[in-house]
Amino acid sequence: MPKILTDEDLARFRDRLCDVAERLFAEHGAEAVTIRQMAAELGVSAMTPYRYFKDKDAILAAVRARGFDRHADALEQARNEAGGDAVARANAIGGAYVRFALDHPEAYRLMFDVTQPTAEAYPDFVRAAARSKATMTAHLIDLKAAGLFDGDPDYVGHLYWAALHGPIMLQLTGMLAPPLDAPALIRGLTAALARRHFPEYVSA
């Protein structure tokens, strides 16, 4: 009987391939990276990746899913480290969101910028994207449970999400020139949102 790849073998190779793909995507931009390059970095032939992923599209979906998971990790860690104050936690999450995007711009673009209509067909991608999205409304649910907020957590969560995403995308696509940048616009937008939805926390 021949060697049969165990689930761990499969998972380990997939992980190593994603590590390489992630690095090459960040270095050269996702669309410029070839399967042959990734295979060469791993010291395998050009066709070996096809034993572990259906095609290049599946590799992209896997790397994007990892991005969403890391994003959710960063947000959850910020929430946990921020202590008991619900408002401080909300601010910490927003700060972690912006830091992730600006520290890992290529990862952020891969997650939120890439056109991949086939992505919904990859269960792991769908799971990771949903998890990442959930972390952005979770703290508003917390606030509501604590009686500090009485709006619609999903709606207001998306307002804040859009208020971060818009400035970040403008900056990442090179549409902002000094003195304007994403943090400056985010301050203006979130301040306006806070006055509307959390007036009691805003100094008059």
Add this chain to the structure above:
Amino acid sequence: MPKILTDEDLARFRDRLCDVAERLFAEHGAEAVTIRQMAAELGVSAMTPYRYFKDKDAILAAVRARGFDRHADALEQARNEAGGDAVARANAIGGAYVRFALDHPEAYRLMFDVTQPTAEAYPDFVRAAARSKATMTAHLIDLKAAGLFDGDPDYVGHLYWAALHGPIMLQLTGMLAPPLDAPALIRGLTAALARRHFPEYVSA
């Protein structure tokens, strides 16, 4: 002496090529369209486009520049049609912005979503992008000249821009699920901005 292409000849062919490219980009997504396809639609050989554009990147830049020009046209037309009320003009411009993006999503993505680091090397692209951007702060300059606003037009203009762009990009990349959509988020964000920057126009 052989036939020599006049400037009009050059401009006409470039225009026809951009028409075809624009349509194919919208139909199949920009990266899926090949030069051979565009040439076939025009009934010329695969190499003929290279007489009129340096390479594929230059064609993309030209199509993007046309998108910015059309965008600026749409915004300026909305401003002209909105009549004399400066506030009505501002709202009309915002509405035209959103309508353009949602009516021509592929054009909007090409303009604001595509990674094309070389774009700054194409003068026509730079001109069109700057014009499009200027139309988004022009009405705030008007408002300030009319004494109806005393903030920084560039900063506040970019706040509104980001408040439109964020929800639009979230929708165009499939991140929004009913009942949330770009217009709903834009209403929430612009309402918050208006309370902050134009309190006298907002009913308490």
Add this chain to the structure above:
DNA sequence: TGCTATAAAATTACGTTGTAAATTTATGTC
């Protein structure tokens, strides 16, 4: 009117890509 120089266009050709098909290699069981 034809002949010619030459710009424009078409054809051919090449290196690279994603990946299908064919082949080789390596390993658990008898």
Add this chain to the structure above:
DNA sequence: GACATAAATTTACAACGTAATTTTATAGCA
């Protein structure tokens, strides 16, 4: 130690962007 067969490699192919080469068509001169 030979075999069955999964895994890996090699080979092969169509399609891509585009460089190099060849063909075509035309404005001015004889």
